[in-house]
Amino acid sequence: MSKVLIIGAGGVGNVVTRKCASVPEVFSDIMLASRTVEKCKKIAAGIGGDKIKTAKVDADNVDELVSLIEAFKPELVINVALPYQDLTIMEACLKTRTHYLDTANYEPKDEAKFEYKWQWAFHDRFKEAGITAVLGCGFDPGVTGVFTAYAAKHYFDEIHYLDIVDCNAGDHGKYFATNFNPEINIREITQNGKYWEDGKWIETRPLGIQKPIEYPGIGKKESYLLYHEELESLVKHFPTLKRARFWMTFGERYITALNVLQEVGMTSIKPVKFKGIDIVPLEFLKAVLPDPSSLGQGYKGQTSIGCQIRGVKDGKQRTYYVWNNCDHEKAFRDANAQAVSYTTGVPAMIGAMMMLTGKWQGAGVFNVEQFDPDPFMEKLPEYGLPWHEEVDKPLPVEKRQ
8 A cells, every 4th residue: 555646636637536546455545736726626525535635736846846745755656747847746756765657758848849858867866766767657658658568578579560549539519629738739739740760750741641540439530640759769669660650630620720720820839928928829828728627528429549560470470459449428427537538547547556566666767668568458447448459450551651
């Protein structure tokens, strides 16, 4: 039984907290902290039974984080705050010798740059301190890395081609709304695309490559090539990869609205003067868009996220497709959340469980695919994310780009 400190009280923080509270034999004492303590108290009240302690903390302030960690003395910090705050939280964990887990890699506030280099640079210090940091333990990144490791362990001698395919076929009834933090979401999809092929990164214009992909239980959906951070770690840890790509679906209405917002400058992260005050257009846009945590009620349809893999086993070509479909309405009934928050929060809880029960161990900084995938895969269906697989069934074969 272990104490855990969860930092961040948005849609994902709500799911992580609820899921941790459902496993008291592992998470015996839970604190939820955020800059806005009222959000923490609302989540705690929704869970009930005085199970959740709450606290106010500024995750940009290392000293404040250290004080909270020293006062509560958790064995593990689960970071579901903003990606800008990863490094301050990791510093606080180092100073207090506390294990760390997050769901998204660090990015600087003034530049939309998705790289692990800043966090990987902590490896030696975490190793010397004898503590573990697990990076990117949501769904993508997260489960997609575990899926790839599971495929490599059980079905392949060498993985050659990886396509991560992510579809949200849900409908929340809003004209334009993002399913997770609008600022992070829009920064991600308005950057140049990028994929790995033949030993190098190939850059594409934003949403410049698209194709229809068939998603199980959903059908064909137009999907766009993006750069996603797990590609960087998967290429590093599976060096036999000849090509690795990430695809995500967007509806026509979403793309139209996004294009208009870009054209008028509302997605910019560069400050502009307004009545003598510096404002960041994207931060203002975030303030007027619906809060992702408010989208759950009435959200219908499913998400489908998986890995399509080709490679070699015993000298023979083989294919493998592993995926999860998550229903928005079921997610809301289970955790008062829409499926995008749910599919991020559940894996974060399972990753924390892996660490606290000794299934995932090691001093230093790690990505999820570096650990044994089997115990994690075993827990996914138990906590609401059943997975499915197809072996040696044809996958789409394309001409080289």
